[in-house]
Amino acid sequence: MTAELYTPEFLIGMVVLIVGTIAVAFPRDNDYLTRLINLEIPGWGLLLVMLHYNEALALFTFAAVSVLSTYIFVRVMQKKEGI
Amino acid sequence: MIAIYLCAAIAVYAALRVVTERNTMRKLPFFNVISFAVTAIIVLLLPGPITILAAAAYFVGSTLESNAIASTWAGGMKKP
Amino acid sequence: MNDIVMAASLILILIGMTAAILNRDPFDKLISLSILIAGVFPFIIDRGFLDVAIATALIAPLSTIFTLMVCRRVKT
Numbered sequence: 689m690t691a692e693l694y695t696p697e698f699l700i701g702m703v704v705l706i707v708g709t710i711a712v713a714f715p716r717d718n719d720y721l722t723r724l725i726n727l728e729i730p731g732w733g734l735l736l737v738m739l740h741y742n743e744a745l746a747l748f749t750f751a752a753v754s755v756l757s758t759y760i761f762v763r764v765m766q767k768k769e770g771i
Numbered sequence: 772m773i774a775i776y777l778c779a780a781i782a783v784y785a786a787l788r789v790v791t792e793r794n795t796m797r798k799l800p801f802f803n804v805i806s807f808a809v810t811a812i813i814v815l816l817l818p819g820p821i822t823i824l825a826a827a828a829y830f831v832g833s834t835l836e837s838n839a840i841a842s843t844w845a846g847g848m849k850k851p
Numbered sequence: 852m853n854d855i856v857m858a859a860s861l862i863l864i865l866i867g868m869t870a871a872i873l874n875r876d877p878f879d880k881l882i883s884l885s886i887l888i889a890g891v892f893p894f895i896i897d898r899g900f901l902d903v904a905i906a907t908a909l910i911a912p913l914s915t916i917f918t919l920m921v922c923r924r925v926k927t
Contacts, residue, residue, distance in 0.1 A: 697894050700861055704868055704887075711872045721921055725880045728914065729871055732891055735907075739898055747903045751910050758914045765921050779859035786866045786886055795878050802882055805863075809889045812856060813896050813904075821901045829892060829908040836885060836912040843919045844878055 701736030708733055720765050728758070775815040782808035799841055806833040856893060863890030877922045881915055 708729030715722045731754050738746050785804040792798050810833075813826045867887030874880050888911055895904045 696857060696861065697898075700864055704864065707868060707872070716873075717875060721877055722875075722880070724921070725877060725884065725918060726872065728884055728918075729868060729887065732887055736891060736894065739894060739900075742898070744900055744903055747900065748906060751903075751907050755910050755914045755917070759917050762917050762921055775853070776855055779856050782889075783859050783862050786863055789882065789886065790866055790870050795876065795882075798879070798882050802885060805886060805889050809892060812859075812893055816856070816893060816896050817899070817901075822896070825896065825901050825904045825908065828905045832908045832912045833885070833889070836915050839912070839916050839919055840878060840881055843922060 695740055697736050698740040701733050701740065704733030705730050705737060706733075720769075724758070724761055724765070727761075728754075775812060778808045778811040778815065782812070795844060796841075799837055802837055803834075806830065806837070809833075860890050860893045863887070866890075881918065881922075885915070 708726065711729060712723060712726045715726055731750075735747065735750060738750065782805055785801045785808065789798050789801045789805070792801065806829075810826050810830045813829060814822060816822075864887055867883050867885075867890055870883035871880050871887060874883060892904060892908070895907065
């Protein structure tokens with residue numbers, strides 16, 4: 689698709705995406721808050737992988753939707769734990 | 772060209788200091804140092820008028836984030 | 852981008868990712884996540900997406916502030 693296959697953004701994005709996904713699936717403390725903070729690591733890895741393919745509109749949309757989903761998760765946790 | 776190398780070295784050194792620090796409150800000044808260094812790297816990578824706007828946006832956002840973490844750690848807004 | 856600046860950004864990303872996974876305190880995790888975000892920005896600027904950089908730099912602290920609404924100080 690692109691001329692150069694292995695740019696540094698693609699490689700480091702894949703490393704961050706895979707390691708972050710493993711960290712979300714098996715966190716050290718089995719807690720809602722730890723899992724929510726770990727969930728932001730693969731988001732930035734996915735943003736780096738999207739940067740490799742030169743898609744500006746995808747980057748805009750992903751950055752906006754990521755914050756929205758974080759807010760929804762925070763509201764769910766507040767309702768469940770009764771803070 | 773020596774300025775951007777100096778900023779990169781400062782950023783890496785401050786990141787190592789943040790990781791090896793034990794107290795949470797002592798991590799925040801070194802995080803501010805990382806913020807200054809990355810702002811300088813952004814300006815020196817691609818000189819232009821809009822790049823200065825991007826660097827200002829990153830600087831404002833990073834300072835706001837650091838102040839929010841410090842404010843919440845120090846007690847935050849008490850509910851009456 | 853130079854090789855030295857790119858290596859510094861890669862080191863920032865790797866340090867931030869490792870420290871964000873291995874820490875246990877939520878505030879330490881948020882500070883380490885900020886180091887990871889600081890390492891991502893030179894890559895976005897180097898591709899030339901200045902508008903994406905402005906939008907992301909203004910949106911990323913909102914995510915941290917929303918997460919801080921759940922964090923409470925545990926000790927003392």
